[in-house]
Amino acid sequence: MTAGLDFENWTCPVPLRDTPTVVMGHGGGGAMSAELVEHLFLPAYGPAVQGDSAVVPVGAERIAFSTDSYVVKPMFFPGGSIGDLAVNGTVNDLAMSGATPLYLSVAFILQEGTPLAEIGRIAAAVGAAARAAGVRVVTGDTKVVDNGSGDGVYLNTAGVGLVAAGVDIGAHRAAAGDAVLISGDIGVHGVAVMSVREGLEFDTTVVSDSAPLHGLVAAMLGTGADIHTLRDPTRGGVAASLNEIARAGAVGVELAEPALPIPAAVADACSLLGLDPLQVANEGKLLAFVPSAEADTVLAAMRAHPHGAGARQIGTCVAEHPGMVVARTALGGTRVVNMPIGEQLPRIC
Amino acid sequence: MTAGLDFENWTCPVPLRDTPTVVMGHGGGGAMSAELVEHLFLPAYGPAVQGDSAVVPVGAERIAFSTDSYVVKPMFFPGGSIGDLAVNGTVNDLAMSGATPLYLSVAFILQEGTPLAEIGRIAAAVGAAARAAGVRVVTGDTKVVDNGSGDGVYLNTAGVGLVAAGVDIGAHRAAAGDAVLISGDIGVHGVAVMSVREGLEFDTTVVSDSAPLHGLVAAMLGTGADIHTLRDPTRGGVAASLNEIARAGAVGVELAEPALPIPAAVADACSLLGLDPLQVANEGKLLAFVPSAEADTVLAAMRAHPHGAGARQIGTCVAEHPGMVVARTALGGTRVVNMPIGEQLPRIC
Amino acid sequence: MCLAVPGRILSIAEADGVPMADVDFGGVRKSVCLQYVPDASVGEYVVVHVGFAIQLLDERSAQETLANFEKMGLIEEEFGEVPR
Amino acid sequence: MCLAVPGRILSIAEADGVPMADVDFGGVRKSVCLQYVPDASVGEYVVVHVGFAIQLLDERSAQETLANFEKMGLIEEEFGEVPR
Amino acid sequence: MKYLDEFGNPELAHKLVDEIHAATTRPWAMMEVCGGQTHSIIRHGIDQLLPDGVEMIHGPGCPVCVTPLEIIDKALAIAAQPGVIFCSFGDMLRVPGSSQDLFAVKSAGADVRVVYSPLDALTIARDNPSRPVVFFGIGFETTAPANAMTVYQARRLGVPNFSLLVSHVLVPPAVAAIMESPRCRVQAFLAAGHVCSVMGTGEYPPLAAKYRVPIVVTGFEPLDILEGIRQTIVQLEAGEHEVRNAYPRAVRAEGNPAAMAMLDDVFEVTDRTWRGIGMIPRSGWRLAAKYREFDAEERFDVAGVRAAESPLCRSGEVLQGLLKPHQCEAFGKQCTPRSPLGATMVSSEGACAAYYAYRRLELVQL
Amino acid sequence: MKYLDEFGNPELAHKLVDEIHAATTRPWAMMEVCGGQTHSIIRHGIDQLLPDGVEMIHGPGCPVCVTPLEIIDKALAIAAQPGVIFCSFGDMLRVPGSSQDLFAVKSAGADVRVVYSPLDALTIARDNPSRPVVFFGIGFETTAPANAMTVYQARRLGVPNFSLLVSHVLVPPAVAAIMESPRCRVQAFLAAGHVCSVMGTGEYPPLAAKYRVPIVVTGFEPLDILEGIRQTIVQLEAGEHEVRNAYPRAVRAEGNPAAMAMLDDVFEVTDRTWRGIGMIPRSGWRLAAKYREFDAEERFDVAGVRAAESPLCRSGEVLQGLLKPHQCEAFGKQCTPRSPLGATMVSSEGACAAYYAYRRLELVQL
């Protein structure tokens, strides 16, 4: 009846065997999330495009198509809200395919008891972010679910963008010799959200970096450089994105730790909570893999754009240790930058 | 800062004033849902296409773009699962614009504690339904949320379809003189789900009618008839869809109650629970508004298709009482078929 | 008030010291408490409200009522007057 | 174990009979219990673990330690031997 | 459904309508007591088929409608308590109390569950022994046996966490109260068939005699209602005021003795306030002393809950047949099914809601 | 962060590394007791900079790692009870008990909350007076004052719904136990700086003397660790076995008298089982009689919970420095941070996890 899976004698694929039920880590954007996709969803759907957005033909055109759900709590945080994230997140996933984002769908799942005023604020944030990004919200949906985990809103956006002829960007194109660039500071969004998370509250000057990045991508493409790979390092942070690219591209990545642009406030928050800034989420940053020879040209274009002012090279793509990300520490040692496993937890001891 | 809404002195638009927080009725697909869209979402997003899917240009082509979230509990019910619904629902929303559905995104929001085996069954259902409908799942997302209202899965699909040149279908085209057609039995899906809903359980032979309808639509378009309006009467049932069309098209609708194809088992379940079959959800049926002169041609094409075997005319579109749906009862009286308000509740007394 | 519908008893079994029946309402079956119709037996019809049979349905009376309605027009046509 | 970081006391106030401080950790501020450093005053640094100051940070000692490290190379260069 | 669908036959209905027309020579005003009958009349457009001047007055026959505001407020207070599982029939969920309804309490986190039968609430109580489970036991004589049995079982099986919030009301005292009203226009009653399935017809002859009104026990399907009307008009035209049973397939003169015995054991008669009408002496049931430990009002501290009704709402007059719903100033304006002001707009069977739902076409065209 | 970042200065680090190389003439094996130091060593690649033959043995210094399986199982049992709010430091959530972890219990519906400080748990208890709130009080001497203060406040402020599941362990008895092991290879100790911030250094001279090992109180930043290593090697090379304080900015010889007084009031010494090591006499704290009413083990009926550890896991030997993590057969196979078999794979500071996380590159290239 369904694709050769035997539900009478269901056994999870090996990497999922550890836990027979969903735990928070499955949504952390790290190894557990990836394994769920690889071992459960992809076999069920059949051949599917990987990555954050798909580039597919529609008639005579090629479109990028992407979706993401947003379940962030709290829904409002320093520098933004779930509404901004939902727009910028999908705009960015489209941009990472080199597409010009055009249309968004917005689907709300509301928990009963949520004040309508909050939903109004979120909807207004969605509208404002869409206008700022120059995309149109053209379709939507609303559902209500029982009050359980308290009031709140889950938001899904899907987006459609147009991919210009000749543009070909993807993790498979990452190649040894590529320079690994980042558009700015690391870990900003994640620290901003953590600062208002129940049980961890702290004061910080850090505010979310949520921003639409397709303008920056257009500027980078405008240089004519052969950009191989783009990725916005959201959930799971730079560590997760680089590990994904290393695996998909069958390349090694070598980071220079002293080159990582980690703002003092992010570093301090991570020191206090025992977190690794490389695993902290970003919402307005991108990673780019470009041939070394073109790195300076691309970096110059990035720095000339408001969302790329802090752009710099943080590493290189190597033929050694394919699928693995290694950081050279300030002291001259090396360490493996692992794929995060699940949820990021404050480490106290 | 945001679109002229003043959040300091937030007051809900009048029709929402009744309740300052979300209640289940806001998700019922009736008047409360519609008012939330009209008074809260649309003002925030700016000019937006209404209806279940948007038809928009992408380069040289026109696409239909649609989204829906699925929160049905229980997730498995006689005749299907949330996975089938999520595929067929979006496929149908695209089809109701006259589009050929091509691609789907699938986003899971998992509640922690959900057995992975269940998610596997749902994913397999998604894959099977997509294959059956001839659409490809090309992108997806997974999030996990705290265990609150018990385990479960929320599913969002968005879809993209290609609209052929010359096709123009929409509620605004409904016109006096149109025949109102339905593709088959009313109320089947809703009764099937209700039969396994906690607190209401009953045995019934009714199974969900969930099915992809774009093949049926293609057959209807193939007649060359000028199809004005198509709608799949899901949440809120035939009553909600006809009221929406009557309002959007500024026409009246007159139903002939004895012509309504309500299966005995649906009628009996509704009698037992005190429900109106016209408000019960369908998942594999469509309503069509076509010029009376072409009704027989279209009906013949529908009946020749497996998903339209039970097609029949159930009413006509009139110039009187615009925005209102009226049924002529078997006894010869009339009654107004109202837009459902919120949740359908079993009536006991 | 008091939405009550007729259903046919398919089977009877005791649960927690109370007679419970599987009752067929055409397209629907539900479990119904027979505490108040202790003489009801399988095959008979009961009038059911919120899960309780509140009365045995008198089938003969039902048929008579319908037959009376059928006759009405006839008598009227034949005799041109309304019976009581 | 025992992730503890140095922070500077910005202000002190009593809550529930306990001295609590607003402590600045560079980019981060958090409320910290001063029960165990009763002599700490505003402007001083404390070593904080799970919301408690477990010790006053001795700034002079910190600077001396760093200064010793700085000197090390120099001494080595100058005298060619490792001091203890 | 057998023995249901046949009683909606349009051909037979037209025969009955013809009979009614033939029998009618003058205007008559009769009240259908039961909200289920009101629903059916409007749903099928039956009143549109009656002779001009034959008026159906919609009585206080929806228990959802007449449940007093104060009891609703008590229900809301109990449901809001942490840990409580509050079970109810579905249509009670949107009955407004003084400031909110059960939907709103649920949306704020309360565990409010719709059940089909009170026995389902007892099952929930047995499945959740550490949590108080309350069933909202409203209804007329038809529903009371189900609630009585549930309390009886709770005691017999030892389910100490179960309790009942009781607000039962009785039809005959309401009929008497209506007839006692100085402005009363009601000339005859269609008595509620399913109430009589339980209680029999014995309470009606004294009322028919005292107020000189024909009373016809009537069912709920179109043919049943038309036959009830027909028999009523025949009596009215003849100047009679008898009690007749037009619903013999479900009603026996003696009612249901087993149910009546249970009611006698579990309940005792009490004064009850009817929403929109006021206090009617000895018009309700409460738990008998023997079962008082299962009384949710005793178990939860809600004695202090007091409530007063909206001054705009004229549902009392509507319920008494003194006013048609659309004659109320608030009808369709401040008061709609979305945001009901009064009890009769609350239930889909309430007279005001039924008018709003099925007659809006006529009203806008007036 | 001031007084933190400076102690990571690469230039100064290289000076210290040079000093270490200059001072080293022979192989030495020293143990850093503290998991935080293990983390820092691997995180910064410090051991890669040391002279060949200078070996860092990772000690039993992660309280998450050494918390006995039985206590974890008790935590899981308590957290699973309806109504309980179970509060914990974040990294305890994925410590596996016999069959699951707190994440799994939470996913099954338990209310498990991550807090930054035990005082946050007390606040939660005061905000939820009708629910039992339990804090999982693990840790060494560094953490114990925080937990002690929380219980003290619970008693003082009257928060009867708060309780503490206590599993405190003490460093000096563990050092002694390691040295008593017949296969012990440890020649020196870096003592845990923050433990000494609380307890001072007074307990170490007898140990240094008895086992003839240098003990250097060491901080956590790269320079601190290198300085600790340097001072240790200098002593080893000189044949000395003194206690030295290489972390004077945070450690005073007398420790923290206010904290020690509170510990004395709230806790009393008890035998404790260390996960992967076994029972060490008088190596832990439990609540003193005066505070026993706040003991979660007393309040919840978990006395019957018993647990045995995985036979595959050799974390005992790892913790004692008898085995490197990757020498364990299960390392990276049956046992990974995703699905840890033993305590040392659980915490990101556990020796096995630290090896897995930061050294996988070298290992795959071996």
Ligand code: SF4
């Ligand atoms: S319309 Fe509303 S306000 Fe008026 S009588 Fe009816 S329920 Fe009351």
Ligand code: SF4
């Ligand atoms: S690798 Fe795993 S099994 Fe082996 S000693 Fe370490 S924790 Fe135990």
Ligand SMILES: [Mg+2]
């Ligand atoms: Mg995406």
Ligand SMILES: [Mg+2]
């Ligand atoms: Mg994304």
Ligand SMILES: [Mg+2]
């Ligand atoms: Mg992305």
Ligand SMILES: [Mg+2]
């Ligand atoms: Mg929708």
Ligand SMILES: [Mg+2]
């Ligand atoms: Mg490659």
Ligand SMILES: [Mg+2]
């Ligand atoms: Mg849609």
Ligand SMILES: [Mg+2]
């Ligand atoms: Mg839809």
Ligand SMILES: [Mg+2]
């Ligand atoms: Mg649709």
Ligand SMILES: [Mg+2]
């Ligand atoms: Mg995603």
Ligand SMILES: [Mg+2]
């Ligand atoms: Mg029109």
